[in-house]
Amino acid sequence: MPQKSLWVGTSWKMNKGPGAARDAAARIADMAVPDTITPFVIPPFTSLETVAARLENTAWHVGAQNMHWEEEGAWTGEISPRMVRECGADLIELGHSERREHFGETDITVNLKVRAAIRHGLRPLICIGDSAEEYEFNVTHETLARQTKMALHGLTTDEITTVLLAYEPVWAIGAKGRAAEPEFVDIAHKRLRHVLIELVGEEQARRVPLLYGGSVSLDNAARYTALSDVDGVFIGRSAWDPSGLEAIIRSVAS
């Protein structure tokens, strides 16, 4: 059986200013990445242009962590899709649970942003995830289905096949999180694939990469990527140091 192709990448969240980002990007540019891996890195805005310039003409995709849906205007403190593109990014992370929880991001604003991203030629990496309470009350699937359908509302089939979806259980993220059991992720991703199949049919649904994120580490990454409906991992803390990212890339590629 041919080896499956995997997306593997990290968001630096609110870490690495321009100096640290420049150093990290230089190390990333020197990394040997197997052909079966599609690597990506998502720096903070202040480092976006530096990192994108350093990784231009490499296999790396570079993204921003958020953006507004409007092209320009009186939106103090916001960054437009065009600005993200001008910095050299091709990916845009949208709907991370930290933004939903702390900055009022909703399914509706995520949808506005997804549509704006596609209009501007940015590939959306849409984060979805159940809260600890939703997990406890056994409504994970309902939450993931709602977030997915609302994020993709109004998109054509072709547009839907350009997005990446990352399932990140809120209870699995960060130092206080616990990594989801691979068996649980397997079921969640299979049900998520079915949501996509209902939207665009089997063949197109299989073209949408489904990533898992939340306390991914060198110890567990390959257990997720071995699952048939996991097409990659989205890593935080364990990949902030490029050597950690490289070790995980090697572990899932072998």
Ligand SMILES: O=C(CO)[C@H](O)COP(=O)(O)O
């Ligand atoms: O977005 C994430 C990956 O960048 C996610 O929040 C996981 O973070 P981690 O728990 O620190 O891996």
